[in-house]
Amino acid sequence: MTEAKRYHPLTIVLKLWKLVKVSFVIAMYLFVIKFGSDSTFLIYGRIAFFVLIGVSVLVILLKWMTHKYKLDDASFHLYEGVFTKSGRTIPFAKIQNVNRHRTLFHRLFNVTSIRFETGLTGEEAAVEFEVISLVEADNMEKHATSPVPDEPATAHDGEAAAESYAEAVNPRRIVHFKPTKKDVVRASFTSLSFLVLIPLLASFYSKIDEIFPMKQEAKGLFSILKESWWIAAILLVVLIVVSVAFGIARTFVKYGKYEISSDSDRIYITKGLIDETVFSILKQRVQAVEITQSVLKRLLGLAEVKLISAGGLGDGEDELEISTLYPFLPVQRAYEMISEILPAYEVTREMKRLPAKSLWVRMLRPSWLWILSTAALFYFKPRLLGFEQTWWVLSVVLLIWIFVSRWLDYTNTRYVLKDNFIQFKTGSLTTALFVSKREKILEVKVTRSVVQKWLGLASIGTMNRAKPVRHAGIDDAPVELAESFVKWYMGRRKEIKVE
Missing domain, CATH: 2.30.29 (PH-domain like)
Known part of the structure; x- marks a missing residue:
């Protein structure tokens, strides 16, 4: 790339969608729960809400129009600022690992997000493109992580790119691990994910109760359960079955499409059935390897292998999970996989x-x-x-x-x-x-x-x-x-x- 260009237009849509999610609860309170209230606080609150939404939308549009980027043979060049212009340069040599993430939004529009993590701190810690086409992400990753710049790749259509984008950077990959159905079931019990349903139901009940008081109905249900033990037993069995099914389904969505692969230079970890994440790191950038085992994992002969990298590993809960070579590997397989993927270790x-x-x-x-x-x-x-x-x-x-x-x-x-x-x-x-x-x-x-x-x-x-x-x-x-x-x-x- 020689000329600086704007980010993908769908970046505007994604940021607007995030704005809607953040403001939804406030909007529900101001315009649904407190509908018809003449409180001065609520009247000014509604005005402030519209002002903030308008300013936020304006900022999103101005940022898209003024923020640009370009690549040369050695660096990313990022240009930012609405009123005060600034620029920063991130050398490719600083890139430690690459993280792709595809949410349902990205899948609907056949795009992806890509994040280049560095060993730096502060604002220069990463170069992130929240929305980018699959083909451009492939070309960008090849360009930024290859010692010698490659010619831009082409694709006949977006559907073909969607099917091959995980392999486009280097087709000579060796797949080391894919979880079987047995692995997924075992992972669901080992992670105790079936216990997640109970706090979720409690949280859902408390939120519903805030809008529609249900204390009387709850008291009536508890009185019925006290008087009839067989109804309580049936409900308990149903709750256990649903919890186990929920745990298996949750684990399958999270780990059902897990894959660990590598080529001569990089390690690739793909996870997520709906929200897909593809993490890649140069083998020479791995600083250390850590194998952890909880009490339950030791009893079941399982282990979790993590790659320690100088670069950041993403945001939120993925930051702790994305560099893991599957959290529920058999111990012997874990040791073998380290030797396969990292022969130098x-x-x-x-x-x-x-x-x-x-x-x-x-x-x-x-x-x-x-x-x-x-x-x-x-x-x-x-x-x-x-x-x-x-x-x-x-x-x-x-x-x-x-x-x-x-x-x-x-x-x-x-x-x-x-x-x-x-x-x-x-x-x-x-x-x-x-x-x-x-x-x-x-x-x-x-x-x-x-x-x-x-x-x-x-x-x-x-x-x-x-x-x-x-x-x-x-x-x-x-x-x-x-x-x-x-x-x-x-x-x-x-x-x-x-x-």
């Missing part, structure tokens, strides 16, 4: 445990949580079922839980230094296995308290590029490991590469 199951003296240090370390909680319980002295000594019982229970948690953390903690790799495993109920390469670690730290010095122990830590910066490490490790750790990191000088 090595994950070993054989790791060293902490010495016994590390357990004693952890058990005898003061717990400020217990001290402050006990002080608060002693001051307020709450009673449970009339029992006056409830406060010290709760204090003892909390202390036991702290000891159990520390013991679990000790038994789960593992470490290994192998060639140019480091692995940490930590956690009590939920465990996290952190794997990184020496060249990806920005900084290391070794600290020793007085007690640790007496016992020949130390705490070691690493810092990787991420948003926010990713810290990892273990406490109460042998001092010999700390010495080897520092020497190991000094070998980074021979491997460091400027990205």
Whole structure:
């Protein structure tokens, strides 16, 4: 592209739709619920509402007319400002990963959104196009992520582009994982998504009750359930069946079209049946890998693998999920997939445990949580079922839980230094296995308290590029490991590469 151009015209429609969604509740209150009210507050509120809507629409139109963009061989150039003009340049070299997202709106108009994440912070953290044609998104992604600019691709029609846009950037992809129906059902129970229906129904009831009071009807229903146990049993069974079906359907919509694939340079994660997200990242941009397991996942032999990247991962709840290589992978498959997708990374199951003296240090370390909680319980002295000594019982229970948690953390903690790799495993109920390469670690730290010095122990830590910066490490490790750790990191000088 040589000339700066405006964003897609449908950007106006999308922003107007978002404005309608944001103002819907206020409009319902002012013009439906309080219809016919002569309150001065409501009269001025309605006037202010129309003024704000008018100004918002005007700003949307002015932004579309004045905001422009263009690409050259090395950078994005973005031009913004309605009255005060400004411009910024984002080099392609700063791009860490690419995130595409297609909502129902995008599907209806056969378009997509694309977001180029960088390792920068603030306003320059990302380059985002909320609405863009599929063909232009493909060309833009190829142009921005390829070492050598490619010739623009063409498509015969939008339908063909819609079917192939996920493969258009690089057709030589290897598909590593697609969930089966069994995987989806197992994921629905593992994620406990069937429990979501109950709070949703409660929230729906409270909102309806605000508009149409239903307390009398609810009391009548509860009285019927008390008098007839078989009706209550039938309703309970129906609620369980509906909850399970809802959970499976919700999981299928979220993970039914999940796909993990890769080519020689990039990793691709596709998710979502209705709202589709396609996340891609250069393999060389992966800063570390993390394998997490909750108690339930450990019992079922499942694990969640996350890619740690220097770039942001999107907005909202997707920020925590989009870089995950499927949250419910069998453990063995998770280890195999890391080797397949990232051949440069090595994950070993054989790791060293902490010495016994590390357990004693952890058990005898003061717990400020217990001290402050006990002080608060002693001051307020709450009673449970009339029992006056409830406060010290709760204090003892909390202390036991702290000891159990520390013991679990000790038994789960593992470490290994192998060639140019480091692995940490930590956690009590939920465990996290952190794997990184020496060249990806920005900084290391070794600290020793007085007690640790007496016992020949130390705490070691690493810092990787991420948003926010990713810290990892273990406490109460042998001092010999700390010495080897520092020497190991000094070998980074021979491997460091400027990205």
